[in-house]
Amino acid sequence: MIRMENVTKRYAEGAAPSVDNLTLEVPEGSTVALIGPSGCGKTTTMRMINRLIEPTEGRIFVNGEDVTQADPVQLRRHIGYVIQNVGLFPHMTIAENIAAVPNLLGWDQPRIRKRTEDLLDLVGLDPKEMLARYPRQLSGGQRQRIGVARALAADPAVLLMDEPFGAIDPIARARLQDEFRQILSRVRKTVVLVTHDLDEAIRLGDRIAIMKAGRIVQYDTPDAILSKPVDDFVSNFVGVDRAIKRLSLFSVADAALALPSANAKSSVAASLNLRDALSLMVAGNTDILAVTGEDGVVVGHLTREAIFSI
Ligand SMILES: Nc1ncnc2c1ncn2[C@@H]1O[C@H](COP(=O)(O)OP(=O)(O)OP(=O)(O)O)[C@@H](O)[C@H]1O
Numbered sequence: 001m002i003r004m005e006n007v008t009k010r011y012a013e014g015a016a017p018s019v020d021n022l023t024l025e026v027p028e029g030s031t032v033a034l035i036g037p038s039g040c041g042k043t044t045t046m047r048m049i050n051r052l053i054e055p056t057e058g059r060i061f062v063n064g065e066d067v068t069q070a071d072p073v074q075l076r077r078h079i080g081y082v083i084q085n086v087g088l089f090p091h092m093t094i095a096e097n098i099a100a101v102p103n104l105l106g107w108d109q110p111r112i113r114k115r116t117e118d119l120l121d122l123v124g125l126d127p128k129e130m131l132a133r134y135p136r137q138l139s140g141g142q143r144q145r146i147g148v149a150r151a152l153a154a155d156p157a158v159l160l161m162d163e164p165f166g167a168i169d170p171i172a173r174a175r176l177q178d179e180f181r182q183i184l185s186r187v188r189k190t191v192v193l194v195t196h197d198l199d200e201a202i203r204l205g206d207r208i209a210i211m212k213a214g215r216i217v218q219y220d221t222p223d224a225i226l227s228k229p230v231d232d233f234v235s236n237f238v239g240v241d242r243a244i245k246r247l248s249l250f251s252v253a254d255a256a257l258a259l260p261s262a263n264a265k266s267s268v269a270a271s272l273n274l275r276d277a278l279s280l281m282v283a284g285n286t287d288i289l290a291v292t293g294e295d296g297v298v299v300g301h302l303t304r305e306a307i308f309s310i
């Protein structure tokens with residue numbers, strides 16, 4: 001869906017490249033997280049995809065079309081974009097912000113109104129309260145949700161998101177990430193997500209690209225990034241707790257044995273992730289837990305050994 005071929009960006013002639021001979025392919029319907037230290041070129045990479053920034057060298061294809069040949073204004077109407085630091089139009093109401101692209105595309109007003117209300121519901125905000133307000137009358141986290149709603153408004157197949165949940169507290173952020181994952185499971189989109197937050201990259205990314213100084217150091221599934229970092233830079237970046245982080249990719253059901261055990265004193269839901277299940281074991285000073293299904297009935301058990309061998 002998105003293919004960048006040997007793309008380089010120099011902001012000034014003779015300057016060191018901000019993006020350096022980068023090649024990246026994002027398969028249709030998948031989410032790729034770009035992550036790396038501040039200044040490594042994440043935003044530059046992303047903004048070349050919708051031509052807010054022109055590459056110095058290389059080629060970029062979106063849906064088979066060479067975007068360097070496309071009309072940038074047309075292009076941007078078909079690519080949703082969530083800007084770092086939100087970037088809502090301050091003089092427009094929330095309703096007008098969300099409707100910006102549908103208006104440009106000439107949708108009729110009843111359709112726009114319905115779409116705007118549906119999107120506010122989707123991001124967990126009350127349309128009655130929000131529609132007539134201005135961005136300055138919202139909290140930072142609410143503004144970020146509007147930014148996400150605006151990017152989804154015209155139902156683009158491609159979505160570029162630059163730290164979309166950065167200004168939201170950790171609990172609301174985890175909830176919004178879950179909501180976003182559910183949105184993506186319902187409406188298939190190709191997403192490039194820039195983030196500073198490794199947990200967010202793991203939670204939302206089908207693949208993660210770790211960047212350093214304008215280059216991609218490793219491009220892999222979250223499991224491979226956490227279990228097989230290619231070098232010291234990646235292993236330092238993902239941290240010494242990478243083995244524990246990796247457990248959050250699996251659920252209790254992935255490691256449970258389908259037999260009840262008389263030794264299990266407390267229980268855990270089959271849908272919980274293994275990182276939290278291990279934490280419950282540590283807290284309860286036990287190495288075996290009963291596993292319960294949706295209705296609370298015991299369906300098996302989970303051992304520490306089973307977690308360690310996943
Ligand atoms: N308009 C510009 N003119 C000159 N240099 C720029 C410009 N925009 C970015 N740069 C430089 O290019 C490099 C990459 O910047 P970029 O914004 O892509 O980084 P980033 O990875 O998104 O960082 P952050 O995590 O801080 O948002 C940085 O060294 C930055 O100073």
Ligand SMILES: [Mg+2]
Pocket residue numbers: 042043044084162194
């Ligand atoms: Mg950036």
